[in-house]
Amino acid sequence: xxxxxxxxxxxxxxxxxxxxxxxxxxxxxxxxxxxxxxxxxxxxxxxxxxxxxxxxxxxxxxxxxxxxxxxxxxxxxxxxxxxxxxxxxxxxxxxxxxxxxxxxxxxxxxxxxxxxxxxxxxxxxxxxxxxxxxxxxxxxxxxxxxxxxxxxxxxxxxxxxxxxxxxxxxxxxxxxxxxxxxxxxxxxxxxxxxxxxxxxxxxxxxxxxxxxxxxxxxxxxxxxx
Amino acid sequence: xxxxxxxxxxxxxxxxxxxxxxxxxxxxxxxxxxxxxxxxxxxxxxxxxxxxxxxxxxxxxxxxxxxxxxxxxxxxxxxxxxxxxxxxxxxxxxxxxxxxxxxxxxxxxxxxxxxxxxxxxxxxxxxxxxxxxxxxxxxxxxxxxxxxxxxxxxxxxxxxxxxxxxxxxxxxxxxxxxxxxxxxxxxxxxxxxxx
Numbered sequence: 001x002x003x004x005x006x007x008x009x010x011x012x013x014x015x016x017x018x019x020x021x022x023x024x025x026x027x028x029x030x031x032x033x034x035x036x037x038x039x040x041x042x043x044x045x046x047x048x049x050x051x052x053x054x055x056x057x058x059x060x061x062x063x064x065x066x067x068x069x070x071x072x073x074x075x076x077x078x079x080x081x082x083x084x085x086x087x088x089x090x091x092x093x094x095x096x097x098x099x100x101x102x103x104x105x106x107x108x109x110x111x112x113x114x115x116x117x118x119x120x121x122x123x124x125x126x127x128x129x130x131x132x133x134x135x136x137x138x139x140x141x142x143x144x145x146x147x148x149x150x151x152x153x154x155x156x157x158x159x160x161x162x163x164x165x166x167x168x169x170x171x172x173x174x175x176x177x178x179x180x181x182x183x184x185x186x187x188x189x190x191x192x193x194x195x196x197x198x199x200x201x202x203x204x205x206x207x208x209x210x211x212x213x214x215x216x217x218x219x220x221x222x223x224x225x
Numbered sequence: 226x227x228x229x230x231x232x233x234x235x236x237x238x239x240x241x242x243x244x245x246x247x248x249x250x251x252x253x254x255x256x257x258x259x260x261x262x263x264x265x266x267x268x269x270x271x272x273x274x275x276x277x278x279x280x281x282x283x284x285x286x287x288x289x290x291x292x293x294x295x296x297x298x299x300x301x302x303x304x305x306x307x308x309x310x311x312x313x314x315x316x317x318x319x320x321x322x323x324x325x326x327x328x329x330x331x332x333x334x335x336x337x338x339x340x341x342x343x344x345x346x347x348x349x350x351x352x353x354x355x356x357x358x359x360x361x362x363x364x365x366x367x368x369x370x371x372x373x374x375x376x377x378x379x380x381x382x383x384x385x386x387x388x389x390x391x392x393x394x395x396x397x398x399x400x401x402x403x404x405x406x407x408x409x410x411x412x413x414x415x416x417x418x419x420x
Contacts, residue, residue: 154415169413173406180399220293 004096011100016037017075019108025073029112033058033066037116041123051124056186059120060179064146065107066116067194068168071150074101075158085156087222095218098151105147129192133169138189141203149174152214156221178206261385267380271371272401278368279408284345285352285361294356305345312338362415365408372405 019025042057044051087097117139120126128135150171155180157166185199248266255262291301315321317339318330325334352360379398380390392398 166413170410173403173410174401176406217290220290 004093007092007096008093008100008103011097011194012103015077015100015104016107017103025070028073028110029066029069029108030115032069033062034119035125036062036065037119052126052129053187054191055124055126056183056190059117059186060182061194063109063113063143064114064175064179066112067105067143067146067150068171069096070105070108070112071147071154071171072149072164072167074105074154079158080138094222095215097222098155098218101155102148102151105151106143109143109147109157110181113119113143126190128190130189130196132189132191134189134196135186137200138182138185138203140176141207142185144207145157145178145182145203148173148207148211148214149178150220155218158163166169174210178203181206199222228250258386261382264378264382268382270377271374271377271378273369275375276353276372278364278371279404280341281344282361282368282408284341284366285357285399288345288349289357289361291316292354305342309338309342312341365411369408369412372408376402376405 020040040062044058075084087094137172150167153170153174154163154167157170159165161167181199181202185196186201188194188199190198244266248263252263253267254260287301291297314327314333316334322331325331346359348360383392384390
């Protein structure tokens, strides 16, 4: 019997290798968020001063949509050839599978954000007025919040007919508190008007609560008929 | 329950009619807001009912999920007991007492904690096994109806009094809207779950 972490690592490496060879999700996400950025640039053409106030929202909306594209792909791969059923009967703990999927998505979405953030800076002529290093914890915590819930709800909507449609319906309402925290924190940092600490703590709390809940309930979701 | 349904329905209709009469004709008109304020006789009780039903849904759901294994059931029971004991004693500790908002008495907080624990065990006693899940779904469904009423009557009142339909930054409005959205999502999820 291998330990939980080695199984997690094995599943994660398998997923990353598959993604590296096919680049399905990454290509779709990159192009999709590029399109969103371009559409936003056409829709809102503000001065640099105004853009600082709205770009926090725009960035996270783009990432949220792109993350859904990736999350929809997460479990689809396991449905082919009944891989998921094999998981269910195997003695491997359900949570190591869940954590592997979450970590894989986390790496993917973080990569996307790292590639897309410069585009926003260029298109909106951004200059950060607050402490810029705080954008990193906000991005990491925000991404984790999206990805943990997203992976969980993607598993939940897996056995439904219109699962690609169901995921955003399930994910967005639950994510509203987190999205609020991310947007408010990003705006606070970009404008430098007020400190973002409260929102970072809010995000951290949200992450802790929902990670715990997802880990506690994932086995029920995986085994449910 | 089926036999008492007509009687209960009649009683409900009679009480609702009496409440309507009291709210519309007996209660005096508000000096500042005029007749618009009468909507609170509909809005506020709906909000209470919605929150009570969502609370029942919460308790029943937690208990249903915990009842999957005997070990988690026992753990949940002890966690609830600890919450009850801490919630009963903590408000009387001077440091915590200072944190309470003005007008909120320690005894009322302690009573609330006890009622919550009582709810948990009463629901567990009268709704064993699968019926916990049924209770949770029923409470959520009816709660969504009341929450919808709250969200519709709220703006109707706010427009003449505040001058705006919706105050985007208001914490209470936002949290109620998010609550409604989450429960609506839950309903969607339940629907597809069964299909």
